Amino acid sequence: MRFFIDFDNGDLIRGWIVPDNPLAISRVVVAVDGRRMAEIPAAIVDEAFKRNGWHSTGQCTFELTDGTVPGLSDLRRLELYDADTNVMIYRRVPRDGLVMQRVLLLNTGIHPETVIQGTLFRHFQQSYFGLHRMSDEILTSIFASQAMPSSLLSGSIVVPRYESLFTPDLMLTTILLHDPHVEMATRMLWLRARAQAAADPARSWRVGRHAESALFAEDCDFTDVKSLKRFFKMLPEAAYHLLYNPLTRQLGTRLPDDRVHPGNSIVAIEILARVGIVGHRDYFEAFVSTLLDRLGIDEAVPAPTPIPSEALALAERLRSVKAVADMLVFDIAMSDAVRGSVAKGWAN
Secondary structure, X not given: OEEEEEEEOXXXXXXXXXXXXXXOOOXXXXXXXXXXXXXXXXXXXOHHHHHOOOOOOOEEEEEEEOOOOOOHXXXXXXXXXXXXXXXXXXXXXXXXXXXXXXXXXXXXXXOOOHHHHHHHHHHOOEEEOOHHHOOHHHHXXXXXXOOOOOEEEEEOOOOOOOHHHOOOOOOEEEEXXXXXXXHHHHHHHHHHHOHHHHHOOOXXXXXXXXXXXXXHHXXXXXXXXXXXXXXXXXXXXXXXXXXXXXXXXXXXXXOXXXXXXXXXXXXXXXHHHHOOEEEEHHHHHHHXXXXXXXXXXXXXXXXXXXXXXXXXXXXXXXXXXXXXXXXXXXXHHHHHHHHHHHHHHHHO
């Protein structure tokens, strides 16, 4: 599914949605205060969609007016969704006090930066979280849209694939790095927490490609170093993929399943240098303070989500396992460099 909003003139909103099914006619849902007000099918044919091979008929453009949505011109708030995917394609809100900037928070941890998202959310016209779960077509539509000058975007997408859409004149990019050993421990515990679902035939689909890895992690004693060494010798492929230099994979490859080579670490460092605001979770306050100041938001810096003691203890054990050092060599180099730079700058 692709979409675009051409304009919102108050009494007229025009845009288009190209559905995944090239024979289908797209429909836009209008919601006000969480209540569904109308469902409008695309009625305008644009031959360009046919020429580009996106749609068989080109009937993808819609127009919303006071006739199709009673009181449209007086509605200060509304949301538009694609009827088939339920993806929000536009939000109208009063612009007083909004941050008129597009901001991308690149999540490097397996858990999203919910504390930061929660602090920033109300200052933007619309937000998209969990970008890595969306299709390539939807992501491209979100990044390329000019109808969303106030947007907060967040997710753990692979950056090189979309970096051309992140130029400084279009978007402020931000990234918060995590200690690689703590992140690996967090990912291992994340796997083990899904073992019960993986063992249930009715729920294993929720775990997807990580079902085997989750069951494998459950059989390992993470409190024993010898058991950890065996764990890394016998890793299933999906687990290896999840744990091997994840930061380098995110910043240095174009596809989630690409293999990571030493050359990818160079690409990752170059991309990291082009990110607008770079921080380290060990200096969470420094990162959030810088971000709030850059956006002109007068908010208290929230406390970071506590790292579970189990993850911290496991991370310490992982530091003594040679296989772990080999698996995180690129990420450790980047993390240490950023941590040192932030520590020096924040102290001054």
